[in-house]
Amino acid sequence: MFNFSSNHKTINEIHKMYGNGTLIIDNTYQRRSVWSEKDKIRLIETILLNLIIPELFFWPAETDPETGESIIHIVDGQQRIKAITSFISNEFKLKKQYLMEDETKESYGNMFFKNLPAETRQAFWNYKLMIIEIDRKATRENIVNMFRRLNLTDYNLNDQEKRNSISGDFAALTRELSELPFWEKYKLFNNTDIKRMKDVEFCGSLVLLYRQGIIDQTDQRALNQAYEDLQNNYIDAENDKCAIISAIDLIKNFFVSDEILKFLKRKAQLYSLFSVVFFMQREKIDITDSTKNQLAEFVKLYSIFDNNMDLSLNVSNDEKKIFDWLKKYKLASSEGLNKHTNRMIRYNVLKDFLFSNAPETENIQTSLYNKMSALSSSSTNAEPDIDE
DSSP states (O other), X not given: OOOEXXXXXXXXXXXXXXXXXXXXXXXXXXXXXXXXXXXXXXXXXXXXXXXXXXXXXXXXXXXXXXXXXXXXXXXXXXHHHHHHHHHHTTSSOOOGGGXXXXXXXXXXXXXXXXXXXHHHHHHHHHOEEEEEXXXXXXXXXXXXXXXXXXXXXXXXXXXXXXHTTSOSXXXXXXXXXXXXXXXXXXXXXXXXXXXXXXXXXHHHHHHHHHHHOSOOOSSSHHHHHHHHHTSSOOTTHHHHHHHHHHXXXXXXXXXXXXXXXXXXXXXXXXXXXXXXXXXXXXXXXXXXXXXXXXXXXHHHHHXXXXXXXXXXXXXXXXXXXXXXXXXHHHHHTTSOTTSHHHHHHHHHHHXXXXXXXXXXXXXXXXXXHHHHHHHOOSSOOOXXXXXX
């Protein structure tokens, strides 16, 4: 067993510790928690009103051998500290619509930290936070178990959040990939995805896709196994990282319209495109204007496709071939998204479509689009947006 002690630290003390690296967040076991701007503003309002906020849990996990300073881990309270430090850095203002009290709306509405009166800033720096300090004798396993228990009242940990407590080479790579600017730039994961670490899980699936090809992931066994098998001595980690970053650089070339972005925000479709891009890497095929145009044409046709359309008496053989591709792809995107069979169907259809370079292809696609548009019903079948 290990002990706890309680004390107080001012915001000034915590801000200095966080800034100089003696107070850190250990992402190797913590789940993501993404606060909205409203959450941050209401925390700051609570502090300005000199009301109590929940205690923070700190663990002095190690000692810097050069300075003798304790390196303290934030076990619980990372979002509160991030909100406070980002407010001090003037990264957001106190928008009136999110403040709850008339007093703060009138006194501080729409102000950044730098705009607050001097006496208010002084009081803010001196505000004391309750700290629960965990005995430095506690083990990492103790801390992980405590973290899980502290968060049980919010929601149960999902599979990826459980995996995140496993440190190791594979875990480190998936986290590193999930932090690439690419995902944020194109908003490929929403706040809930990020909070529940679905972005890390997707990046883990990409590593498996590159290493093993298209596999069945209807359950969590493949990722769980990778976290265990590649925990240590993951000798291909750097090579795999470079290959995936290279694939991301290729995929950026496809983001040429809002329609394509909307299509690729569906994780099944993004996974399918990565499958094709990995094929292109293996075969040393470059992205051309024709390839990009073909994806745009596919998305355009797919956007108006309806399973109930009957064009059997109204299309040429070439048009029927494309129509059948769309139907197969739609069915493989409607259920069982992570089944090996459906992933292979989507991959093959997309690959064949992108590299259909016959001179007459463009006319065929235009003709088919016009015929489908004429038959398009007022409502289309919604495709479920299920994470890979």
